[in-house]
Amino acid sequence: xxxxxxxxxxxxxxxxxxxxxxxxxxxxxxFERARTEWLRTMHLxxxxxxxxxxxxxxxxxxxxxxxxxxxxxxxxxxxxxIEKLGHVSVEFLQHAxxxxxxxxxxxxxxxxxxxxxxxxxxxxxxxxARMRGH
Amino acid sequence: xxxxxxxxxxxxxxxxxxxxxxxxxxxxxxFERARTEWLRTMHLxxxxxxxxxxxxxxxxxxxxxxxxxxxxxxxxxxxxxIEKLGHVSVEFLQHAxxxxxxxxxxxxxxxxxxxxxxxxxxxxxxxxARMRGH
Amino acid sequence: xxxxxxxxxxxxxxxxxxxxxxxxxxxxxxFERARTEWLRTMHLxxxxxxxxxxxxxxxxxxxxxxxxxxxxxxxxxxxxxIEKLGHVSVEFLQHAxxxxxxxxxxxxxxxxxxxxxxxxxxxxxxxxARMRGH
Amino acid sequence: xxxxxxxxxxxxxxxxxxxxxxxxxxxxxxFERARTEWLRTMHLxxxxxxxxxxxxxxxxxxxxxxxxxxxxxxxxxxxxxIEKLGHVSVEFLQHAxxxxxxxxxxxxxxxxxxxxxxxxxxxxxxxxARMRGH
Numbered sequence: 437x438x439x440x441x442x443x444x445x446x447x448x449x450x451x452x453x454x455x456x457x458x459x460x461x462x463x464x465x466x467f468e469r470a471r472t473e474w475l476r477t478m479h480l481x482x483x484x485x486x487x488x489x490x491x492x493x494x495x496x497x498x499x500x501x502x503x504x505x506x507x508x509x510x511x512x513x514x515x516x517x518i519e520k521l522g523h524v525s526v527e528f529l530q531h532a533x534x535x536x537x538x539x540x541x542x543x544x545x546x547x548x549x550x551x552x553x554x555x556x557x558x559x560x561x562x563x564x565a566r567m568r569g570h
Numbered sequence: 571x572x573x574x575x576x577x578x579x580x581x582x583x584x585x586x587x588x589x590x591x592x593x594x595x596x597x598x599x600x601f602e603r604a605r606t607e608w609l610r611t612m613h614l615x616x617x618x619x620x621x622x623x624x625x626x627x628x629x630x631x632x633x634x635x636x637x638x639x640x641x642x643x644x645x646x647x648x649x650x651x652i653e654k655l656g657h658v659s660v661e662f663l664q665h666a667x668x669x670x671x672x673x674x675x676x677x678x679x680x681x682x683x684x685x686x687x688x689x690x691x692x693x694x695x696x697x698x699a700r701m702r703g704h
Numbered sequence: 705x706x707x708x709x710x711x712x713x714x715x716x717x718x719x720x721x722x723x724x725x726x727x728x729x730x731x732x733x734x735f736e737r738a739r740t741e742w743l744r745t746m747h748l749x750x751x752x753x754x755x756x757x758x759x760x761x762x763x764x765x766x767x768x769x770x771x772x773x774x775x776x777x778x779x780x781x782x783x784x785x786i787e788k789l790g791h792v793s794v795e796f797l798q799h800a801x802x803x804x805x806x807x808x809x810x811x812x813x814x815x816x817x818x819x820x821x822x823x824x825x826x827x828x829x830x831x832x833a834r835m836r837g838h
Numbered sequence: 839x840x841x842x843x844x845x846x847x848x849x850x851x852x853x854x855x856x857x858x859x860x861x862x863x864x865x866x867x868x869f870e871r872a873r874t875e876w877l878r879t880m881h882l883x884x885x886x887x888x889x890x891x892x893x894x895x896x897x898x899x900x901x902x903x904x905x906x907x908x909x910x911x912x913x914x915x916x917x918x919x920i921e922k923l924g925h926v927s928v929e930f931l932q933h934a935x936x937x938x939x940x941x942x943x944x945x946x947x948x949x950x951x952x953x954x955x956x957x958x959x960x961x962x963x964x965x966x967a968r969m970r971g972h
Binding site: 455456457460461462464465468488492494495496498499500501502504506528552553 | 728730732766
Binding site for chain 4: 590591599629631632633635636639687
């Protein structure tokens with residue numbers, strides 16, 4: 437599966453916990469930042485989606501495997517692949533590396549829903565086209 | 571100044587950082603939980619304020635003095651006093667103790683704004699009355 | 705699978721996002737609070753584990769299915785079951801309900817590691833015994 | 839007071855709340871990111887401070903004035919000035935702008951403490967020298 441986007445994040449105190457390592461829930465933030473920045477490269481800002489298409493992306497399933505700890509001041513490289521592109525949902529495979537070490541793998545199923553965040557809707561055609569074209 | 575409300579929070583990994591202590595921004599969460607629970611005792615839920623009164627409370631000034639660190643598994647007691655009750659805003663003095671030790675002092679100026687979060691509005695009469703009566 | 709522990713959390717502004725719903729990463733915090741409070745009922749505080757046993761629990765795999773949104777002021781009930789209790793790891797099944805509605809299901813594999821957070825170690829006998837006895 | 843450092847952050851869902859705006863505690867994260875990145879330009883990484891100097895910086899007083907809301911997808915520019923450089927502490931004045939709009943002003947007193955996070959110590963000479971030279 438080709439990597440379609442790469443994004444870097446830095447680890448700050450806010451990201452760590454008393455175990456001295458990155459707090460486990462925060463990888464979901466990092467993986468989302470990468471997905472958001474990938475959308476931004478296609479001029480698909482989340483706020484625009486709501487305003488123009490009455491649509492939001494919501495994650496319906498998240499799986500993270502934690503392979504190794506990341507720590508304060510580390511720079512994490514996030515790589516994003518598309519596993520499956522459907523009418524209503526997209527499935528992403530995402531890897532977080534610190535240097536050459538794989539620290540976490542994320543799998544995310546993201547669904548397009550109406551702006552109330554409840555009812556699944558087909559992805560706006562313009563959005564799907566841009567995702568396919570990428 | 572009388573203490574009008576007391577609330578307890580427990581420190582979890584999510585609240586700490588790699589320094590082994592509670593991350594400094596998280597005290598703003600704890601102090602807000604206490605203010606929210608105090609409002610709840612008066613049947614003033616934040617969501618109801620938006621729906622019934624088209625009003626939200628937003629913090630316009632926050633000051634926190636950090637006296638001592640709190641750590642994983644600590645139980646923090648939050649005490650709340652009202653310093654000043656105006657037409658549009660309220661000023662709170664809040665203390666966070668771990669056992670007998672004062673760990674942090676917070677001062678918060680909270681303003682009533684419209685539901686867009688922008689324009690200051692007078693506190694709904696029912697809200698002000700309940701705050702005064704407390 | 706029997707529910708061995710139940711814990712409630714309240715949704716504050718800190719837990720929500722601009723979609724008007726609970727931010728997806730925050731369920732990992734809630735599920736961890738429940739696991740931590742369950743350990744506490746067995747007098748197994750995280751800080752004690754580090755100090756007495758040179759051991760920490762780290763999550764090695766987290767899966768969350770998001771069934772329905774939770775919102776500001778909601779009270780979430782967290783139920784915890786043990787799917788598998790091994791020598792080095794435990795697997796939890798956790799459900800988050802808002803009233804009668806299932807909002808999220810979590811599956812967590814938690815491993816016992818040394819206090820540096822790196823090397824897997826057998827769970828301290830006292831810890832395993834208490835988990836089994838529960 | 840001269841601006842000694844500028845840093846930009848992007849607003850993601852993780853930073854916002856159900857009011858549709860950036861959650862108030864998160865500005866403390868953003869302002870800290872800017873201070874950390876400024877230290878990094880002087881080759882003063884937080885982890886190195888702990889390891890080489892047995893020293894940490896902790897915030898002893900934080901004040902934030904919230905002037906206007908920031909929202910999803912906004913890019914925030916953070917500007918940092920030094921108000922006072924003492925032996926044990928530094929006082930920072932920090933501004934957060936969204937485009938030309940001032941959204942928040944922060945004042946932070948940061949103290950140098952031992953690696954246990956408790957006892958104030960004089961800033962390591964190398965650190966103070968680099969701060970003065972900047």
